[in-house]
Amino acid sequence: MAVDTRSPAREGRSSTARGPVRGGPRARRGREKPRSTLLASASLAGAFLAAAFGLGALLDGLSWWAVVSLVVLIVLGAAALTRARARVAALAPIVSAVVFVVVTTLFFAPGSAILGIIPTPDTIAVWRALADAAQTSISEQTVPATANVAIVFAASVGIGALAWVGDVVAITLRRPLFVAVPLLVILAIPPVVAPGRFDIASFVATSAAFLALLVVVRGTRQPGVAVGIGAVAVVGSLLTPLVLPAVQPSVAFGPGLSTGINPVLNLGDDLRRTTDRTVLEYSTESGSAQYLRLVTLERFTGDEWAPTPTRVDTGNTLDDFGAIPGLESEVPLEPETTAIDVARLSSPWLPLPYPALSVSGVEGEWFFEPRGLSASGVGETATGLDYTVSSVRVTPTPEQLLAAVPGTDDVDDYLELPDDLPEVIGETARTVAGDDGAYTSAIRLQEFFRSGDFDYSETAPVDNGYDGTGMEVIATFLEARSGYCVHFSSAMAVMARELGIPARVVVGFLPGSTGEEPGIFEVSTHDLHAWPELYFDGIGWVQFEPTPGRGALETYADVSIEGVPEATPPAEAEPDEPDDAPDPDVDPDDGTDPETDQDPDSALPETGSTESAQTPQGGLAWVGVAALILGLALAPALIRFGQRAAFVRRARDGRSDAVEAWREVVRDATDTGVALVDTATPRENARLIEEALFSAEPALSRVLARVERHAFAGATAAAAAGAGAEGDAPGDVAAVRSALLTSAGAGGALRATVLPRSLLRAFDRGRTTRS
Structure with a gap:
């Protein structure tokens, strides 16, 4: 039985004998x-x-x-x-x-x-x-x-x-x-x-x-x-x-909190959500509520607060966190046991009270970081975890804090500040704090923000273009006097460093509210929070709460408690306010903030703060765009390369025949612009290919001979009579392609490689006809 071996044609080009009849069906289709x-x-x-x-x-x-x-x-x-x-x-x-x-x-x-x-x-x-x-x-x-x-x-x-x-x-x-x-x-x-x-x-x-x-x-x-x-x-x-299992939506905070890159960048977006969802529930042995920390931010670059990059030590398992940084035995400690049930939290950090001593009941690869005592997972997320934390409540007395000095125990990196820090930050810090010791300075800084002259607002920084944690943002915040926890915590931490007190920012959750069951506290998305910690020798890291209307004060930080230093009245402590200080309730006339020079309309409000648009990877973004465009441009060439490689592989394995070799020749000829005719025989189309070549190509004759023997005698007989031709098919096809590319010239060869026409037109459908 004859095998159909006709090859595809190129539309719109001249044809030879047996070409389409003028006005016939094929012409109408064209x-x-x-x-x-x-x-x-x-x-x-x-x-x-x-x-x-x-x-x-x-x-x-x-x-x-x-x-x-x-x-x-x-x-x-x-x-x-x-x-x-x-x-x-x-x-x-x-x-x-x-x-x-x-x-x-x-x-x-x-x-x-x-x-x-x-x-x-x-x-x-x-x-x-x-x-x-x-x-x-x-x-x-x-x-x-x-x-x-x-x-x-x-x-x-x-x-x-x-x-x-x-x-x-x-x-x-x-x-x-x-x-x-x-x-x-x-x-x-x-x-x-x-x-x-x-x-x-x-x-x-x-x-x-x-x-x-x-x-x-x-x-x-x-x-x-x-x-x-x-x-x-x-x-x-x-x-x-x-x-499929039912979809249980998790609480996915901003990209920093969910990926572990920088949890404070998009914290404002997380707080501005209209939907309040329960993140976790916990209970304590003492029955008292407590802050739960996720991670500490130690590195202040001038543009942002961020975690210090550290390598995970797989020896730091959660069964023993080791010594509490900076703590001496004289400081009163209250043992605590906390049972935490995380409902939905897309975070690589575990919510923990500070300082944690050990964690039990956590499955997966989780390890603690010794300086901040935070626990992070390698490829893990906190969603669905139910675990128990053994910790202590550190309650230094005012007398101990008054006697303590700012940290000198290997905490110099917690004092680092950029050289070009705006003067208003240092001047405000020194005017507010005075020179009565580190503890008194810390109390005065805290009360400076909580005194009533500052407003808590999650939208004012966005509306007025100073959202974020950079030093220019802090300077503008001190004048606008309206912001949320990120602004209060980062401002107090930077001002404390300016005064020589080691400081860092902590991201975590407020204590939450009492749940429906007695002794159970519920923590929701609205409880996401940031606060500063200051370091004192012999005591370690001490938590403060400068954000007005949020959180709770520890006894050592509550000015109403006997022994705690009194804060200098805000009217005496604050510096002269510039005449051109912006009104936090009025947008600047030109739509930009004078300090940050940020246009609040440069990004859509729904995308989050302008801080999210500031990326140090702009060059990589351009590389990605260029790679995408290059990949799209080279896609046809890569597909055609794959076709040739597949043919060679099948031929070497003895799984291809003469017809497939002829199809590859037809594809190569079509790619280089040879006008073949789909109704012509292989011999007639081979003649067209020869006319396009600079010189006769013996390999083309061998490919043609094989496909004709295949058509008349069948694959088995053709292989037996083909003088070893089948095994040489890949080499012959490659030789024909090389001759076609040479004859097409440099421009034609490039066009045939990058834009292979055999792929882009529906001519090669594997159709064959009798020779």
């Missing part, structure tokens, strides 16, 4: 191609818009869907327009990818981009902040959730990227069946996240559009294929929640 491509793009867009509409089961309103639809239509429209107008259809995926980046920049981060459309490192930072905010918002909200800017950003980028992939797969590579995969990803989201919530109309519309895509691209007359896939999508989406 004229209809622009229209069919447009119909394919329309069907693809309809499928993704219908699938995205199904997310309405999770999100409130339809404004989010309008934005997502606009992004999808622009991306797919750019690809369709490029195919219709550009001479090289291979440009469509690249152009649509560039348009995708431009649209995302214009819609979600125009203030950080050049001309509002060209992304910069600040744009990447805004995108990261939006992604983090979306993750947080999704984990916090109940269904149906409010589609804020962060969620709309995530939906637009996610569905837009899937639509771009669908366009490449369905139209560029002509493999529309594989578009079912990204569509199923979108369709499966509602029933997985919220079992029982799905939009059947979305399933039906998606299946109908997918069927239209198959008909347009592949010309199928078997609608049962698409209907079957649509049925699988519906049934699979409905059954998936039954076999």
Whole structure:
């Protein structure tokens, strides 16, 4: 039986004998191609818009869907327009990818981009902040959730990227069946996240559009294929929640707290949440409430407070934390046992009272850090842990603190400050504290903030552009006199260092509130907090609470307790206020803060503070963008390289035949611009290839001889009579390709390598015909 070995042709080029009949069916198909491509793009867009509409089961309103639809239509429209107008259809995926980046920049981060459309490192930072905010918002909200800017950003980028992939797969590579995969990803989201919530109309519309895509691209007359896939999508989406465990949302704070990078950067965003959720419950043997710490921030760079990078010592297991830093036996200690049950907390640190002596009941790789006595996990998270902490309550007397001196025991790094610290910080610290000793200075600093001249506000720093922990932010905060715990704790710690008292900032939780059960304290997201600790020789780290209206004072820090130094009246302690000090309730006229020169509108309010957009990895962001663009540009070349490598591997293993070798020659010829004819025989097409070469290539004759023997005598007989030809197929194909590239010239060879036309046009479908 004869084997069909005809090779694919190039449309729109001259043909030889047996070419398409003028005005025949093939000519009509050629004229209809622009229209069919447009119909394919329309069907693809309809499928993704219908699938995205199904997310309405999770999100409130339809404004989010309008934005997502606009992004999808622009991306797919750019690809369709490029195919219709550009001479090289291979440009469509690249152009649509560039348009995708431009649209995302214009819609979600125009203030950080050049001309509002060209992304910069600040744009990447805004995108990261939006992604983090979306993750947080999704984990916090109940269904149906409010589609804020962060969620709309995530939906637009996610569905837009899937639509771009669908366009490449369905139209560029002509493999529309594989578009079912990204569509199923979108369709499966509602029933997985919220079992029982799905939009059947979305399933039906998606299946109908997918069927239209198959008909347009592949010309199928078997609608049962698409209907079957649509049925699988519906049934699979409905059954998936039954076999998967129920989704238990965790409390995901900002990226610092959830990843362990810098937990104070986005603490303001975490506090500004409208939804208050329980993070953990605990009980104490004494029945008293207590602060729970996560991590200490020892390093002040001038721009921010951050944890000191340390290498995990796997010998520091939680069964024994060792000695308490700086503590001597004369200080009164009260033993305590705390049982902690973490409900939902996406954090690599364990909430612990200070100072902890040991922890039991924790599974996984958890280790303590000896200087701060915080416990962190290697690849672990605190969610769902139930453990018991043995600790002590350190209660130094006022007399002991008065007699103590600022730390001199290997704590010099807790005094480090930048050389260009704003003068207002040092002047305010010295005026407030006086020179009556470290303990008295600490009390006066604390009471300076708690005296009533400062307001607690989670929004004023954002509204007036001085959110964050840097020294310029602190200077502005001292004048504006309005902020939240991050500002109060970082300001007091920096001012204490200026006075020669070692200080650090702690991030953790307030004691919480009494729960429904007696003796049980509940800690919620609203209890997330930061406070300063100061170091005194012989006593160690001592906690203070400068944030007004938040937390509780220890006996040694409460000025109403006998023996505690009295604070200097604020009116006498505070320095003269500048005449041009900003009113915390009034925005500056030019929209920027005079100290920080930050524009509060440079990032969307929903993305978090402007601090989140300040990244030291801007260069890496540009490298990432460049790598992405380069990867997209080289994708066709890499796919073609993979095809050649697969052929060589199969040939070496004896799993390929003469027909596959001929197909590789046809692909190489098509890549270099040779106009082959799909209705011609291999011999006729080989003649066309020879005409394109500078000189005769014997390897081409050997490949042709093998495929003709295969067609007439069958694979077995051809191999027996082929003079060892089958084993030489990879070398012959490579020789033909080398000759084609040489004949095409440098420009043609580059174009054939980077933009292989055999991939980008639906000519090579493995069709063969009789010779």
